[in-house]
Amino acid sequence: MADIKKNEAITAQEVDFAQWYTDVCRKAELMDYSSIKGFIIYRPYGYAIWEQIQNYLDKKFKETGHENVYMPMLISSSLFQKEKDHVEGFAPECAIVTKGGNNILDDELIIRPTSETLFCEHYAKIVSSYRDLPKKYNQWCSVVRWEKTTRPFLRGSEFLWQEGHTIHETELEARTEVLDMLEVYNRMGRDLLAIPFTTGQKTEKEKFAGAKETYTIEALMPDGKALQSGTTHNFGTGFAEAFNIRFLGRDNLLHPVHQTSWGVSTRLLGAIIMVHGDDNGLVLPPYVAPTQVVIIPIQMQKEGVLNKAREIEKRLITLGLRVKIDDSDHSPGWKFSEYEMKGVPLRIEVGPRDLAQDLVTVGKRNDGKKLQVKLEDLEKTIPTLLNTIHDEMYKKALTYLLSHTTEAHSYDEFKEILETKGGYVKMMWCGDEACENKIKQDTNATSRCMPFNQEPIGDVCPVCGKKAKKVVLFAKAY
RNA sequence: CGGGAAAUAGCACAGCUUGGUAGUGCACCUGUUUUGGGAACAGGGGGUCGCAGGUUCAAAUCCUGUUUUCCCGACCA
Numbered sequence: 001m002a003d004i005k006k007n008e009a010i011t012a013q014e015v016d017f018a019q020w021y022t023d024v025c026r027k028a029e030l031m032d033y034s035s036i037k038g039f040i041i042y043r044p045y046g047y048a049i050w051e052q053i054q055n056y057l058d059k060k061f062k063e064t065g066h067e068n069v070y071m072p073m074l075i076s077s078s079l080f081q082k083e084k085d086h087v088e089g090f091a092p093e094c095a096i097v098t099k100g101g102n103n104i105l106d107d108e109l110i111i112r113p114t115s116e117t118l119f120c121e122h123y124a125k126i127v128s129s130y131r132d133l134p135k136k137y138n139q140w141c142s143v144v145r146w147e148k149t150t151r152p153f154l155r156g157s158e159f160l161w162q163e164g165h166t167i168h169e170t171e172l173e174a175r176t177e178v179l180d181m182l183e184v185y186n187r188m189g190r191d192l193l194a195i196p197f198t199t200g201q202k203t204e205k206e207k208f209a210g211a212k213e214t215y216t217i218e219a220l221m222p223d224g225k226a227l228q229s230g231t232t233h234n235f236g237t238g239f240a241e242a243f244n245i246r247f248l249g250r251d252n253l254l255h256p257v258h259q260t261s262w263g264v265s266t267r268l269l270g271a272i273i274m275v276h277g278d279d280n281g282l283v284l285p286p287y288v289a290p291t292q293v294v295i296i297p298i299q300m301q302k303e304g305v306l307n308k309a310r311e312i313e314k315r316l317i318t319l320g321l322r323v324k325i326d327d328s329d330h331s332p333g334w335k336f337s338e339y340e341m342k343g344v345p346l347r348i349e350v351g352p353r354d355l356a357q358d359l360v361t362v363g364k365r366n367d368g369k370k371l372q373v374k375l376e377d378l379e380k381t382i383p384t385l386l387n388t389i390h391d392e393m394y395k396k397a398l399t400y401l402l403s404h405t406t407e408a409h410s411y412d413e414f415k416e417i418l419e420t421k422g423g424y425v426k427m428m429w430c431g432d433e434a435c436e437n438k439i440k441q442d443t444n445a446t447s448r449c450m451p452f453n454q455e456p457i458g459d460v461c462p463v464c465g466k467k468a469k470k471v472v473l474f475a476k477a478y
Numbered sequence: 479c480g481g482g483a484a485a486u487a488g489c490a491c492a493g494c495u496u497g498g499u500a501g502u503g504c505a506c507c508u509g510u511u512u513u514g515g516g517a518a519c520a521g522g523g524g525g526u527c528g529c530a531g532g533u534u535c536a537a538a539u540c541c542u543g544u545u546u547u548c549c550c551g552a553c554c555a
Contacts, residue, residue, distance in 0.1 A: 009489080018549075026489095035528090037546065093554070114555095148479055148553060155555075208555095228555060267555060298514050333515040340515095351514055361514075444551090478555090 038150035038157030048290035089209020161265035200449030224422020282343030298351030428468035430461035
């Protein structure tokens, strides 16, 4: 990269990674704080990234047979309490409405922390035969969880998400659904966000309240901590029993439905910011960037410059690209810094010097490299460059992930890796929750997932010495 | 939810110790000259000092409470 001037407004990652993150969130105009703890304002630029994610996923959901619905924001306390594990898991972080107008409510209303119970109540009403199955619903909404520690996008009292809720005739169908949707998320990481996710199953301790099995996509952040980025849950028939969602089967007997739910949230923005960002600010993967190409005219007053810039803008828009031209009277240097801070993948400089040779200068945000492109080649070169940037960003993140996934064969080794290097530590595990708890207590790391690839790296659990049952990835987590 | 720090113009901060007319830089507005890595000069606008009480003739400043943010722990997507 050229020796571009460091932006003094952003704290360097090396100095204070947490402060760097906060600086980027605000300086790139992704969000602002409101006056209520943990409730943030998603500013247009940040919301636009979420919209790209929505567009991508909504299409995938519909392609795989899901329909969008909208459930109420409030849940009656009696309904909320029907499934025991679920209540215990969520009750401590619920916000509750106790007053309506001037009247104290006899029954308190819970602001949804998640909508399982609402979907269950509805499904119980509309399903009576196997012919009514499956139902594959999805909801885009926000949920509220009263968090003690909050950080923009990573943990908020309110966050935006989608929650898929499906019910099926057979266990196999439900299991297929959760694995299929996990794969949709995984591909989103690869194709849209340029983030290599690690996929696998959660342990009993880490699984969702009320679920039989929970699967997860985990991303590794540059500070060595893992970020749970999305989950899919197989509920088995637990909720169906509690909420009486039964259907008359092909055998003319009543059966509970097999149920799933799955979701990703605006936490993904946090993953994008951290995985790709650098000391000059945000670095957005091209396919999720609200603006993919910014055109900066140089010496706009010179004959033809602005017209040529506008012409280029039109040509690129015709290709379906998201293009912005900045003809404000800030200096070019100011604009360069501004769009670097905002992470725009490609910058096209249109100035008299290059135009004299029918060229433009193109700058790549991800590695700072500049190249000259013939005007006539733009249609060919720009989309190719965007694709190249995506691949480079993915590879960079993958290289980091691989080089920060370390095997531990003893508990001492395990602790040392967590202290010195961070990242994922792969270790054998006996399956006993006591060992997970001990690890948590000793190192503050948690089991992130049991990866699908279960090739053993030992015979015993290094923590207790008992026979090992599973390969587990441990890490400190957000 | 515990322990620490902070809150003064959009942003970064000074002023507070020792109470007495609210300041600086950047940003913003106007004009001129500029424009290939955060331009220069001149002029100008903007703040009930987080909020609520208290002490005082007088509070940004002292006292009490409260809210929010950041950091470190415990809890969670």
